[in-house]
Amino acid sequence: MKNLHRHHYHKIRSGSRLFLSARTNYSAASSKLVVGGKTYEDIPKVVYNIAPPMDHKKELYVEHNTRLPSILSALEKAKLTPEFRGSEIVQLNSSRKATLKDIQSVHYSNYLSILKKFVEDAKSGKPKPKSSDLTFAMQGFQYVTATSYEVSLAAAGSGLSLVDFAVAASKINENCPVGFALMPPPMHHVLRTESGGCCYFENAGIAARYAQRVHGLNRVLIIDFDVHYLSHTNDAFYDDPDIFVLSTHWDEGYHGKFDDTGSGRGEGATLNLPLPEGSGDIAMQSVFDEVIVPCAQKFKPDIIIVSAGYDGHVVDPTGSFQLTTGTYFTLASGIKQLAKDLCGGRCVFFLEGGESEGVVSFSVAESFRAFVGEQSMAPEFEKKYAFFLHDEPINKVKQAIQRTKHLHSI
Template sequence: MKVAYIYDPIYLKHDTGHHVENARRLEAITSHLEQSGLRQKLTLIKPRAATAEELALVHHKQHILNIQQVAQAGGGWLDADTVMSADSYQAALYAAGGAMRATKAVMTGEVDSAFALVRPPGHHATPHQAMGFCLFNNAAIAAKYALAKYKLERILIIDFDVHHGNGTQEIFYDSPEVLYISSHQYPLYPGTGNIDETGEGKARGTTINIPLPAGCGDNEYLAAFEQIITPAARRFKPQLILVSAGYDCHWADELALMQVSVGGFARMVNIIKGLADELGGGRLVFTLEGGYNLNALAASVGATLAVLLGKENIEDPLGKPRQLAAPDIAPLIRTIKKTHNLP
């Protein structure tokens, strides 16, 4: 099993200062890969910069120009959450390019699966706006690239970041060739991602939102994966699976109120890997989104890569979350299944 990770120190040059989305996130991940011995089992692939034409597959030209101009001016705040430095535009080009390079490696059989360890993250970025720490939508650009380059007809994007990927949803809301499934805490930033947001026109039904209440842990997420994501994927029959991998639903992450463990992430990834093997010839690409507790993030990314390499039974090195009464999501799952006519 040949598994790659895409990484370059240029991602550290997106200097956000003391912002919660900072370079220490990738430093923690790469340090963990080295210390755990995982790095030696993986193939390192260097990213390339996305071209303006590739960014324009997703983003309005004025948005691209705005990001470039802010960087040229030395950086600054784009909104209350999203900040840039002078090198952020270049880092963002390599983040989008890293997601595309990972996709190319998988589509050409260079590797079996790949994880783009990139920043800035992407899933909140809309065609015309940077927001939620995101400048360009890396996963969406990779999907558009794969559709055009490899003439694919069906791509599944699974987004398990604790925040709804409003940008990815908006980009593909009228695109029947992309099935977007998001599991996220609701209500929470950015306020989108309710059950009744299902797509429009010929794409109605190709957006599936799983708005989970605060307090959900491994069992609730696995129920959502087994009872919603799995049958939806089997019906759609994707030729490629892209994953917006955000680890901020870990119990130690302070940006949300979920209770997922590292072992829970491993089991979720194992389900996704099984779907890729069953439906898409094993073609599977992860791209990094959120996750802000450094120890939890590093361990969870490591667990993801370990599962892709074939390891099972991964425990959480941070221990177990405090025991809270888990919410009953059975009615929610029934409603989503009814909305989308899932078995």
């Protein structure tokens, strides 16, 4: 078995700044955290939010309504919920929805109109444009139901609540909790003008703009480790110098290329690192050490937002990597430390892809273990998958990393 959980990350000094929040009450005398009208006596290590599941029941459709319950079951089994951890792990009971202003910060109004129309058609029982119940009129063969729009607003809102919490906590204690938005559906492939790949709103991007607009966190680092290229995030911020988008993904050859580095004032603030098929734990560890850490250090973000996709796992049918849950543990540990060193601990993870429910569920649990500072349980879990692992294309990986470092002067 290969390098399942090497706990290696760089310590980075920071001159991070703190900002006032219109949504947060802070008393320096009491040092109590007050968010959304609720007082927290202790600063938790993890705070998470659960958005309502999509009403998607079609078999074999990637975003199925059993995905979130499977994750929650894994967290309970691992005793990584408030019931077992008290104030160490907090679940927000926020039913907040993103506003139209939040959504329009990254999506065009005509797209929202189209999405609403499909939802209204679903409510009224109008026939689909095609004979199946997959709607091809929206790119990426979207499955639209009567609740898709409202649930998507709630999913986006759950992430914004976590941004509020992270900002508030960082003003009181340097050990700011890591936020994790457990939400459907993923948001990886939606564009400003159209949906795609099971996605409706680009929640990570919406949170980035919200952090800037509401909390004054001007410099946002978005780290993506989903196996697929994050179409919308690159599209939305391609000319923005204050949002650094760093995506490592499978090299499919036709998008997310090395020289897609931004435009205009945003030149250099987009980093795409396509990796060869078969990349695994060694490749991702190298990417973290040689690319993610120095880029974060150079950019000096005010908050880190993570598009956390678990479809790079060796047994996931949608990707072509051979990562293990141990690497997801290591990534979570390293990114948490980066946030602590660079931006007062402000960091929010957003659940992305992963079709193998058992693997996604355990990998999310591993991320939680990393956040609370526990030992990884990945070696035990990975025993049954060891025979899937094979030699990584290390030379190709090194070439990809070197090309990226050259383009971005790392």
